[in-house]
C-alpha cells in the first residue's frame with residue numbers, strides 16, 4: 001500500500017466515538033484484564049509525543065515528508081489516547097495526559113538504542129538513521145493494528161469494539177507511511193539495510209517497552225497474543241518484505257524473550 005501525504009493531510013481527523021453509546025459500559029462493563037490492556041494502550045498513545053520529541057532532534061526532522069507526516073500523526077495518536085481515556089473514565093480510571101507528560105523522562109524510542117550507543121550510534125549518520133526510525137515505526141504501527149483488532153474481536157462489545165476498529169483503521173495509514181518510507185530508504189542504501197537488520201534484531205521491543213513497567217508489557221502481550229503464533233508470523237512476514245530484512249523474526253524473538261508462549 002503506497003502512502004499519499006496530501007490525501008492523509010486532507011483526511012486526518014480525530015477518531016470518532018460521539019456516535020457510540022458509552023452508557024453501555026454501565027450495563028456491560030469491561031473486565032479487569034481488558035481495562036489493564038486499555039490503560040496500557042492509552043498511555044502508549046499519549047506517550048507518542050516522546051517519540052515525536054526524539055524525532056525533532058534527529059535527522060528525520062529535516063526530511064520534508066517525514067516532518068509533514070509526523071505532526072499530523074502525532075495528533076492522531078493523541079486523539080486515540082483521548083478516546084481510550086474516555087472509555088477508562090467510564091470505569092473510574094482517570095488517565096491524566098498532563099501528568100503523563102510531566103512524568104516522562106527520556107522515554108522515547110531512541111532510549112531503547114541506549115546499549116548500542118558507543119558502538120553504533122556514532123556510525124548512524126543521516127539517511128541510515130532515518131531508515132532505522134522508519135522501520136522501527138513500521139513495526140510499532142503494525143503491532144498497533146494487530147493489537148486493536150485483536151482486542152476488538154476478543155471483547156465483542158457494542159461500544160468498545162467499533163471504537164477499536166476505527167483506531168486500527170487509522171493505524172493502517174500509519175503503517176503505510178512508515179513502510180513506504182522504510183522501503184525507499186532501505187532500497188537506497190545497503191549500509192542502511194545492514195544497520196537496520198542489526199538494530200531490529202538486537203534491540204527492537206514491543207511498543208511500550210521502556211516506558212511501561214515490564215509486568216504491564218508482559219500482561220498486554222500475553223492477553224492479546226499468547227498462543228497466537230500465526231499472528232506473530234504474519235507481523236514478521238510484513239517486516240521481512242522490506243528490502244534487506246529477509247528472514248528477520250523480530251516479533252517471534254521479542255515475544256520469546258518476554259516468555260510469552262507462541
Ligand SMILES: [Fe+2]
Nearest residue numbers: 045076077080
Ligand atoms: Fe494510535
Ligand SMILES: [Fe+2]
Nearest residue numbers: 141144171174
Ligand atoms: Fe499509530
